[in-house]
Amino acid sequence: MITVEVLEPDELRAAYDLFAATILFGPATDASWPHAAALYTPGRALGVRDDRDPAQLVATATAFGSRLAVPGGADLPMAAVTRVGVRADRTRRGLLTAMVHHQLRDAAERGEVVAALRASQSRIYGRFGYGVATRGRGVRVRRSGAGWRDCAPRGGDVRMVARADVLDVLPAVHERIALFRPGGMTRPDGWWSTMLAGDVAGAEVLLAAVHTGPDGDDGYAVATLADPREDFERRPLAVSDLHAADVQATAALWRFLLDVDLTGAVEAHLRPLDEPLELMLTDRRDCMVTSAGDETWLRILDVPAALAALPCAGEPVRLAVHDGLFPANSGVYVLGDGPARRVDAAPELACDVAALAMAYLGDTAPSALAAAGWWRVHDADALARADRLLGGDVLPWCGTYF
Ligand SMILES: CC(C)(COP(=O)(O)OP(=O)(O)OC[C@H]1O[C@@H](n2cnc3c(N)ncnc32)[C@H](O)[C@@H]1OP(=O)(O)O)[C@@H](O)C(=O)NCCC(=O)NCCS
Structure with missing residues (x-):
């Protein structure tokens, strides 16, 4: 049983030093710590303690609130996830998984529509529904x-x-x-x-x-x-x-x-x-x-809100989205016929929530994702419509490292 805790303010420096050690960086100094401390938001730093020595943290992650621009000019509340690390002698036991589940639920409860991060390695986050949304x-x-x-x-x-x-x-x-x-x-x-x-x-x-x-x-x-x-x-x-x-x-x-x-x-x-x-x-x-x-790995936490924020004019497409972690997101949505909404109808296209994130900001076209097997096609005519609806005028880009 892994217990994820919200850390107290006096534990943040230890959490930061633990994170720094997991990416093979040195600990904060007295001079650097006040700068590093400023990125912690009260109540958002998570930790897992060593079961043999509860005074020691062995895993940590945090997030801060931000806003993300989406195609069409809207912006959405976003959890910017950062400082994720598990002590090298405690990896591959599910500690990250426990923290990510806790963190994504917490972000969703805060009303954040998406979460985003920069991945140190590309095999870590896809399983949690994150997809590459900008490059x-x-x-x-x-x-x-x-x-x-x-x-x-x-x-x-x-x-x-x-x-x-x-x-x-x-x-x-x-x-x-x-x-x-x-x-x-x-x-x-x-x-x-x-x-x-x-x-x-x-x-x-x-x-x-x-x-x-x-x-x-x-x-x-x-x-x-x-x-x-x-x-x-x-x-x-x-x-x-x-x-x-x-x-x-x-x-x-x-x-x-x-x-x-x-x-x-x-x-x-x-x-x-x-x-x-x-x-x-x-x-x-x-x-x-x-x-x-x-660049940005995006996790859509509230699919109805995220899709409704996109421009809504165009030839409609029915898209089935599957989300194993947040089942309430799963369903068939119609895009392009007014603000996106859930419908009770057969889908023309289908993808999971990570593959939706890859197309959501306009980085990769649905047709490219379908060709590579990320999206499933029930009606081939729908792909060109989906490309037009989800492809923006400019490539998405963030430019902020965190
Ligand atoms: C990456 C890291 C956080 C993973 O933590 P962890 O506690 O080992 O992850 P989990 O045990 O929850 O792993 C969940 C799954 O992801 C897989 N996984 C985790 N990290 C992986 C990696 N780097 N490469 C390949 N697979 C990985 C695990 O094998 C496991 O798969 P399984 O369920 O099929 O067995 C940890 O290795 C670490 O701290 N690395 C150094 C710091 C770092 O890279 N931090 C991330 C910054 S973005």
């Missing part, structure tokens, strides 16, 4: 290349932000544009404290800049130098955070980063798959794609 790519743009095409967008003014002002300026810019694109999420203050304050305080070299467009500040970039002592011609500027409202702001911020002297390249991880960098460069091979991978 990104790593890029490395060399500075010694042929530069920008004459007709590439230039954007507006870019101004640098002093290190001391970063945490005063950037959160407001992010909040303004966070939900512009499906897959985007809001960040609580604790996110900034945990994820950026460390860089702001600790990085030897930190560059931050804000872009101003016709309607005010609409993008920013933060970058660091991993090793300032490397050769000036080679050392890469590493982008840790770059959000922009549109292609003008995107171009202006990348131009700024590439104009910084004495670096060899600008690198970034998990950028949007459709960020048009190579299209803006004279030699498209100046932008090398260094990686591609999953």
Whole structure:
């Protein structure tokens, strides 16, 4: 019998240190702990104790509240799951399973329509109904290349932000544009404290800049130098955070980063798959794609509410959804004929809740999921309709690590 407990405030540092150890990181220091502590929400940190020594935690997970942008412009309450770990000598005994079940039920009771996380390994979370809902790519743009095409967008003014002002300026810019694109999420203050304050305080070299467009500040970039002592011609500027409202702001911020002297390249991880960098460069091979991978793993907790939040115009499709953990989600839904609703009729298509998450934000088309066996097809004509209903105008992307 595994007992999952809600941790008390005085247990959070031990929980954090346990999590850090499971990803082979060191424990919090007295200086870093106040930053790390800020991401814990009271009542949301979970733990499992060692049955031989109840003073010791052997498993932990937590979540914070956020909002997720979905296609069509709506946004939904979301549990952002993070700091999940099981002590290495207690893995593969069901501790994670017990915590995930507890956590998803708790999130659903709080009225959160979806939960999301970043997965350290891709085989962990599918069994709990999570599916890959956004992806990104790593890029490395060399500075010694042929530069920008004459007709590439230039954007507006870019101004640098002093290190001391970063945490005063950037959160407001992010909040303004966070939900512009499906897959985007809001960040609580604790996110900034945990994820950026460390860089702001600790990085030897930190560059931050804000872009101003016709309607005010609409993008920013933060970058660091991993090793300032490397050769000036080679050392890469590493982008840790770059959000922009549109292609003008995107171009202006990348131009700024590439104009910084004495670096060899600008690198970034998990950028949007459709960020048009190579299209803006004279030699498209100046932008090398260094990686591609999953970003948001999404778990739809309330299928009726999630489907009803999508745009509702189009040729209707009847979709059966199966959810082994939350049976109330299982049923046949009609999409595209007004807000999605449950119907008592035979389905044309069927999927489980994880495969629904893969299509939900527009990342992977139902036809692609059907071709690979993730969706089942009872009426082939319905696939093209489902592609039109669930495919957004832009690829979803989040851009927030947690
Ligand atoms: C990943 C981790 C949390 C799994 O915890 P756990 O308590 O071992 O998980 P469970 O025992 O509940 O496993 C449930 C199932 O998932 C499988 N599973 C769990 N982790 C897996 C992994 N990394 N690879 C493949 N399968 C895995 C288990 O084999 C088990 O399958 P079964 O029911 O068919 O036997 C734990 O190994 C860990 O802390 N790893 C390091 C830190 C980390 O990666 N944290 C996650 C951050 S996103």
